Amino acid sequence: MSGGWSLARAARVVAFKDRQPFRQAMFAYLAGHRRTVSAVLAAYRPVQGTPLSTLAIAGYGVIAFLGLDAPDADADLWSVAAYRNEERQFEFVQRAAPELRVAAMRLRPRPTLRTLRATAAAAGAIVRRPSRLGPLWRTVERHDRRDGFLVACRVASTLGYYLRAHRELASAHGQGVRAVLVSSDSNPYAMGVAAAARALGRRVVYITHGHLPEGPPPLDVDLALLDGPALRRVYERAGPVRGLVVFKGAEGELRPMREKRPPSRGLVVGVFASILVDWPSFWARVLEIEAALKPERLIVRLHPNTVIRDPAALRLKPTLRHLEISGGESILTEDAAACDLVVAGNSSCHLTVLRFGVPSVYVPGLDTVPHDFYRFLEDGLIPWVTRAGELDYDAITRFYDAPDWPRRFADYDPAYTIPGEAPPAPSAVGEGAVRLALLSLLGPREARS
Structure with a gap:
């Protein structure tokens, strides 16, 4: 298992990515076109770095804690996704390794008895040992003062997702989960869940849902399912690549380049x-x-x-x-x-x-x-x-x-067939390679108690 993972590292990864110019530009674009976001920023700026702003931002951590729930079904891997393109990657994993059962953690679920119990248990733990809250508060406070609203809110969310995922994975319901499956290397929900899994000795499987630009966080997971060598080089330029890397090919149906449009119809x-x-x-x-x-x-x-x-x-x-x-x-x-x-x-x-x-x-x-x-x-x-x-x-x-x-x-996309050459072996790329890697990492379901 790769080392170096902790809640602090997860928070650093989220902050590192959200400080980058492109993320900041996205947030500025959103603020410029959404009145609600503009109003929140206008209220935040005069009090940034004060206990009031830290308390307000900590609320995002509470929302994240309440906004994550475990799957109902028994599973080998728990996945977490906020977008449909991430979910499609998890469906690919399930097709590749039908011996393993993948179940989705729920983001923004309806309140359930389990949610209420988890909230009550967390509140009780804080009341019994309020000192546990100190490091979390100081983390949010530091990012509030140094990085501003976007980074601080997303770091707070990472903490909330971590605490909830840790509680669910450590519960009797989560004991059989061998790994978590994520499709983001920097979003709060993925980083929080991955850090919780590592803290409990579980595996982390990461699958990309598209090519990435330069500047991702260093890749440190147990199994990375990447499109191809070009994407691996993007990660290598960011730092050491830790864990097994398998190429799955790019997403979508693979077809040969179509012939030119016939002149009989328009373009x-x-x-x-x-x-x-x-x-x-x-x-x-x-x-x-x-x-x-x-x-x-x-x-x-x-x-x-x-x-x-x-x-x-x-x-x-x-x-x-x-x-x-x-x-x-x-x-x-x-x-x-x-x-x-x-x-x-x-x-x-x-x-x-x-x-x-x-x-x-x-x-x-x-x-x-x-x-x-x-x-x-x-x-x-x-x-x-x-x-x-x-x-x-x-x-x-x-x-x-x-x-x-x-x-x-x-x-x-190493699944692409080069004219005049044999297609890649099924065990070298795509579903076959992914299945072999997952079974090697986790073992078949029936072999475990």
């Missing part, structure tokens, strides 16, 4: 939005894309995160007869299936689209995410133009006809 172009968007600029780029490619259909897919999305996004859209809007509720490949070409900014959606066999291209100005956030351009994974007016469908398809492109893509 169908998808423009897939990133999470951070300046909407006037975005729609201006959409008009330029429409003018350059003259598509028969133009499908704009919004990012599925509606919390961050500006409520005014659709009010600003231009009037185009052939413009279609996808709210992002469906799986990304459902929208990609209709497209001959996908245009996107700095988004990991390029990987899923390419795996699905649809060519994609990067156009600047579609988002406010830092340029080449995922190193796709540096690694020659996708073509790009300096402005939307330069888009040329034939030139884009020629880029993907290059003999060495499949090998470049296989570095990100």
